[in-house]
Amino acid sequence: MAPATDVLPLKIASICPFELTDEERTALGSVPMQAAELAANEDVVRERDRPSRSFVLLDGFLATYKVTSDGKQQTLSFHVVGDMPDLQSLHLGALDNTVGTLTACKLGFIAHDALRELCRAHPRLAHVLWRSSLIDGAIYREWLLNIGRREAYARMAHLFCEFTVRLDVVGRVKDRGCALPIKQAHIADAMGLSPVHVNRTMQALRGDGLLAWERGRLTVLDWAGLKRAGQFDPAYLHLSGPAYAG
Amino acid sequence: MAPATDVLPLKIASICPFELTDEERTALGSVPMQAAELAANEDVVRERDRPSRSFVLLDGFLATYKVTSDGKQQTLSFHVVGDMPDLQSLHLGALDNTVGTLTACKLGFIAHDALRELCRAHPRLAHVLWRSSLIDGAIYREWLLNIGRREAYARMAHLFCEFTVRLDVVGRVKDRGCALPIKQAHIADAMGLSPVHVNRTMQALRGDGLLAWERGRLTVLDWAGLKRAGQFDPAYLHLSGPAYAG
DNA sequence: CGGCGATTTGATAATGGTCAAGTGCCGTGG
């Protein structure tokens, strides 16, 4: 596992369309970051908060979610190592969503002032951060398509494809397998499905030999089949490296 | 109706958390813009395009959409006067969605180079544009909640609330009514519903006295009731003016 | 061994999809 301090540069490189200069790399590495550890099922920031700092996920899994006024919860995105789930607070003020831990997590908080100074001094890094927030938007768009128009089987296959690619980008996939220590109920929250239906659909995916997911570890058994089932095309992730070949 | 040249400043003001200086206002007003007019049902830009310019919607209605590989279409967002539906192409390169006209439209194209120069010379305007793309993301989040967890009746009520507020912001609402010359099929595309079900749900919304929508004109008859039905809270739109009171 | 949370199973119900046909509106052309 890569050390925590490598996480941010690794992620930035994956979304950066150009080579960073040594100066930029240094500036990125020397941003003051305050570490924190959280247990599972805790909220990091809540809807309506007005944070004065953002944070990088250094280890673990987070989810961004909202709740309707009658109590139904929808996960809007999952976050993997290297993500900055509330970067938006830098320019939006009040948060319109909550970010909570799905597993125990390590976070690195960065003051908004430090980020603003970084952007001022290094316009190309501002560009990359802006790009990062645009990629978040692109993922939301794909999820809207996924939830609005694909039925449960394809929808879940698509999600597992996305997990695989995003975890691969940050070096967490080995032999087509990766740690995914979250619960079926979390998948249900994200896919707009009931936990019961997620369970049944998981059995179908397993039964068709596409994947295995036991004891918090996801293994893709048939990448081509999973991509086909989920109609998955990673273009929406806007990765700058060569397309994920699986 | 406000003249086209007022549209951009009007929209910027609605999402700008601070007062623009005269210099910024002048810079904004003097960005070279190339006008174009399109008929209904034409694509402005397509998925995989790599535009060298973005555009402002000066009149009409646009939709951003994607299509699954088996041909099902999902509208990801509607655009009203003042919106810049492909601003993201400035930093993302290839588009991951198509933008098409729902009605006849007037557009104003702005070269990416001109936008980049504007951002370089006026960092606060860059801030506002970034903020604008973050608000797009916030709308996607709310739509995910809407489509994932609300049933058809509430889902559509929510959409009509959003239309009303967004059109009000750009001065297109008079006496609780606004031009909304789009088709039920467009609503279906956006809500992840079939046209038949949209039709039946429209009848329910009308029957409950919440709204009227005839000959391309939407009239809100019971704003409080419509908001309640759609569980609508405009906070996610991050408007900087006073909250929409209806 | 006991207990708790997560997963699994079964039975039933509901929301919304599909297909097919009919109605109404409006612009065009005779």
Added chain:
DNA sequence: CCACGGCACTTGACCATTATCAAATCGCCG
């Protein structure tokens, strides 16, 4: 001025996917 055609809207009948409720099993940890 009126018939025609096309498109959007509406209606009805039937069906599919998915939700809900409730209970049972599994697996892990103390």
